[in-house]
Amino acid sequence: MTDERRTRDPATEHLSDHGLLALTARxxxxxxxxxxxxxxxxxxxxxxxxxxxxxxxxxxxQDAFVNVWNQAAKFDPSRGQPSSWxxxxxxxxxxxxxxxxxxxxxxxxxxxxEMVDGAPPIEDTAWLGLARDQVRQAMQKLPDPHREVIELAxxxxxxxxxxxxxxxxxxxxxxxxxxxxxxxxxxxxxxxxLNPEHEWNTSTS
Amino acid sequence: xxxxxxxxxxxxxxxxxxDDERIVTAHLSYCERCRTQLREFEGVAAALAYASPxxxxxTELRGxxxxxxxxxxxxxxxxxxxxPARRRAPRFGWWPRPSLVAVxxxxxxxxxxxxxxxxxxxxxxxxxxxxxxxxGGVANAVSYRNGGVTLFAxxxxxxxxxxxxxxxxxxxxxxxxxxxxFRGGILSFTLTRDASRGDTISITLEPGxxxxxxxxxxxxxxxxx
Numbered sequence: 001m002t003d004e005r006r007t008r009d010p011a012t013e014h015l016s017d018h019g020l021l022a023l024t025a026r027x028x029x030x031x032x033x034x035x036x037x038x039x040x041x042x043x044x045x046x047x048x049x050x051x052x053x054x055x056x057x058x059x060x061x062q063d064a065f066v067n068v069w070n071q072a073a074k075f076d077p078s079r080g081q082p083s084s085w086x087x088x089x090x091x092x093x094x095x096x097x098x099x100x101x102x103x104x105x106x107x108x109x110x111x112x113x114e115m116v117d118g119a120p121p122i123e124d125t126a127w128l129g130l131a132r133d134q135v136r137q138a139m140q141k142l143p144d145p146h147r148e149v150i151e152l153a154x155x156x157x158x159x160x161x162x163x164x165x166x167x168x169x170x171x172x173x174x175x176x177x178x179x180x181x182x183x184x185x186x187x188x189x190x191x192x193x194l195n196p197e198h199e200w201n202t203s204t205s
Numbered sequence: 206x207x208x209x210x211x212x213x214x215x216x217x218x219x220x221x222x223x224d225d226e227r228i229v230t231a232h233l234s235y236c237e238r239c240r241t242q243l244r245e246f247e248g249v250a251a252a253l254a255y256a257s258p259x260x261x262x263x264t265e266l267r268g269x270x271x272x273x274x275x276x277x278x279x280x281x282x283x284x285x286x287x288x289p290a291r292r293r294a295p296r297f298g299w300w301p302r303p304s305l306v307a308v309x310x311x312x313x314x315x316x317x318x319x320x321x322x323x324x325x326x327x328x329x330x331x332x333x334x335x336x337x338x339x340x341g342g343v344a345n346a347v348s349y350r351n352g353g354v355t356l357f358a359x360x361x362x363x364x365x366x367x368x369x370x371x372x373x374x375x376x377x378x379x380x381x382x383x384x385x386x387f388r389g390g391i392l393s394f395t396l397t398r399d400a401s402r403g404d405t406i407s408i409t410l411e412p413g414x415x416x417x418x419x420x421x422x423x424x425x426x427x428x429x430x
Contacts, residue, residue: 029271036270044262046254058266062273069274080244087251088217095219130359131255139256153220154253160215161222175215182214186249191362192390 017082025072032069039083040065043090049155050094051101060097064090095157138188146181149174210239217246336402341425346406348429352399354406360389360424363410369424370415373398374405381407386415404429 015023015031017038023031040061047057047064067089075085139147152158152166160178164171209232215221216229233240338346344358356371363369369389372381373396384396384406400406407426409419 029274032274033267033271036267040262040266040270041259042254042257044266045257045260048260049257054263058263058269061262061266062270065270066273080248081251084244084248084251087254088247091250091254092219131252132259135252135256139253150218150253153215153218154250155257158220159222160220160225163220175211178215178218178220179211182217182246182249185252186245189249189252 018077021068021072021075021077021082024069025075032065032072035068035082035086036065039086043087046087046090047094050091050157051098056097056101057094060090060094063093067093091154098157134189134192138185138192141188142181142184146177146184149177150181150185153178209236210242213239213242214246214249217243217250336430338406338427338429340406340408340427343425344408344427346427346429348401352401354384354396354400354429356394356396356406356408358387358389358394358408360408362389366412367421368411368413368415370409370411370419370421371396372407372409372419373400374407375400376403381419383415383417386411400429402429 015034017035020031020035024035043064044057044061047060048054051057051060064086068086075082079085139150142150148167149163152163153160158166160174161171163169163174167174209229212221212225212229216226221229229239233243335350336348338348340346340356340358343360344356347355347357349355354373360369368386370386371384371394373384374381382398384398384400385394387394396406405426405428407419408424409421410424411419411421
């Protein structure tokens with residue numbers, strides 16, 4: 001990483017993601033850069049996983065963050081966390097690209113690790129590692145057929161009718177497995193303390 | 206046909222076929238309840254991103270992105286609204302807030318709680334971080350020059366009717382001073398009381414909503430270095 005990547009503006013360091021996005025909406029490039037520094041690695045990792053090509057993944061991340069910049073003023077804070085918004089945007093762009101490029105893969109994600117050989121791992125920082133562990137543990141608790149549809153939909157960009165065809169399943173089964181799997185994941189992540197979209201008030205007052 | 210709300214999770218995964226996508230999008234335009242559902246499931250979908258093998262974004266990409274947001278494309282300037290500045294009340298979203306410094310691996314017994322892609326060396330040299338202290342096997346305490354301390358912890362969610370409470374003990378034998386309560390999970394928590402080198406930080410599990418003096422068992426403690 002270069003020094004540039006590490007530049008930290010004291011004016012933005014204490015800000016919440018919502019605060020950074022509010023400043024970004026007003027055209028504050030430093031605030032935007034900070035959001036980029038915080039979420040570009042996970043966004044890029046996700047994009048590489050989906051599009052299976054580092055150059056295309058970089059394009060996806062660039063598109064997503066340019067969108068963050070352009071759409072920041074329209075972000076509704078009650079809609080959820082900025083990080084979810086950024087990663088959702090990244091995911092959508094990656095899936096759209098993989099569908100355009102027909103680069104999708106049929107294998108589920110265990111083979112994904114090979115993709116990173118030779119790539120500099122980002123420092124395995126604790127938050128990232130913990131989040132990864134929690135999500136992976138939650139995924140492991142899903143029944144295999146449920147995990148399969150989630151992996152193929154989210155990481156390979158298959159639509160539900162494509163999944164039905166690939167897996168030789170009735171479309172209704174794909175739909176019910178997707179619904180059940182996501183509902184279970186929501187519950188598991190919530191139980192593990194990773195409570196989607198809810199904030200805790202930890203003050204003593 | 207299934208209820209529209211059963212398609213919300215697939216919508217969050219961007220897995221709907223075009224016909225279903227249209228139905229759901231139309232429905233979301235007027236159904237607040239399903240929009241709320243969608244927000245939750247988008248949070249779950251975004252969490253899946255963290256399961257990907259970690260890679261650093263290419264260094265040059267940062268420059269490309271910053272160059273791509275030309276000044277002319279800047280969104281309109283709004284009146285200066287107060288931007289929330291949070292030092293004492295960090296957000297505890299479902300996923301950990303990336304913070305500002307990194308903590309090095311502190312040994313297998315210590316939950317490696319640290320921050321995003323910034324090295325400790327970088328933090329120590331550029332910021333006001335003065336130290337990183339393991340607190341039991343469940344947390345790391347990052348101390349700042351101004352006396353602030355932020356805990357990065359991974360704890361089971363406290364049982365109903367209980368909270369975790371942090372304490373600052375100045376010196377060796379003084380009384381523990383309450384420094385904030387929290388429910389557990391993976392979190393960053395800025396103590397409501399300053400502490401400095403030599404002080405001990407402890408975490409107890411307290412009945413009710415905690416109190417001014419510890420009553421419950423100590424979960425972890427560590428002396429700030």
